[in-house]
Amino acid sequence: MFVFLDIGFTLIGGPAVGPAGWLMRELGLPPEAREPLKGWLFHTPLTGPDTLADRLSQTFDRDPTMTRTVVAGFWEQQIQDAHELPGARALLSRLEAERIPHAFITNIWTPFLLGFARVFPEAYERVPVYASCRLGISKPNEAIYQHALNAAGVRPEEAVMIGDTLAMDIEPAQRLGIKTVWLLHRPDKEREDLVAVLNGEKARPDLTLAGIDALRVAHLRALLD
Numbered sequence: 001m002f003v004f005l006d007i008g009f010t011l012i013g014g015p016a017v018g019p020a021g022w023l024m025r026e027l028g029l030p031p032e033a034r035e036p037l038k039g040w041l042f043h044t045p046l047t048g049p050d051t052l053a054d055r056l057s058q059t060f061d062r063d064p065t066m067t068r069t070v071v072a073g074f075w076e077q078q079i080q081d082a083h084e085l086p087g088a089r090a091l092l093s094r095l096e097a098e099r100i101p102h103a104f105i106t107n108i109w110t111p112f113l114l115g116f117a118r119v120f121p122e123a124y125e126r127v128p129v130y131a132s133c134r135l136g137i138s139k140p141n142e143a144i145y146q147h148a149l150n151a152a153g154v155r156p157e158e159a160v161m162i163g164d165t166l167a168m169d170i171e172p173a174q175r176l177g178i179k180t181v182w183l184l185h186r187p188d189k190e191r192e193d194l195v196a197v198l199n200g201e202k203a204r205p206d207l208t209l210a211g212i213d214a215l216r217v218a219h220l221r222a223l224l225d
Helices: 019-027 031-043 049-060 064-081 088-097 110-119 121-126 142-152 166-176 191-198 217-223
Strands: 002-005 102-106 129-131 159-163 179-183 207-209
Touching: 002 142, 019 031, 019 049, 019 064, 031 049, 049 064, 064 110, 088 217, 102 142, 110 121, 129 142, 142 159, 142 166, 159 166, 166 179, 166 191, 179 217, 207 217
Parallel strands: 002 102, 002 159, 102 129, 159 179, 179 207
Antiparallel strands: none
């Protein structure tokens, strides 16, 4: 058995507004900035806030000093806003205690990943992290899952994916034959997909729970029996 886990809103919570939306609002960026901005945030191994700020100010003709100030503050806020979701630490501790191999597959930008490192320092240091900001690929692209499977040396049928988003976490894993656990931490965000699953229009995950605090190692073992 090998367990893959999403990070954002599976193990840690954070701000309701994503980083692209927040920066667009605060810097007054045009709507067409959203897609390139998301690419810079989630597909680039940013070394610090100034790297991003300089790119934003040059691309969108914003005052460099103001942009650096805004981005630096937001960068630190993202690190500090990361917080453990109830049950996450207990599950990770149980996986460690029972020597169940696991890794993280996540769409994430650098400061929120640093927030995860702040909340779960031991897991961050000891467990492989397959992050979009490091690899340049993101869910739902199946390539990030295949990369993680290859690195772990496991077959899809030996693995379980745990995540909170049907489109990003569950469906690509299903397409590869990975067992799935869908955590409804944000049911309002998943409403359309939840209805589609209930109506048989989308494939049902192998297990659906209200939150990670309800997930037990016995559930994971049962999926792979």
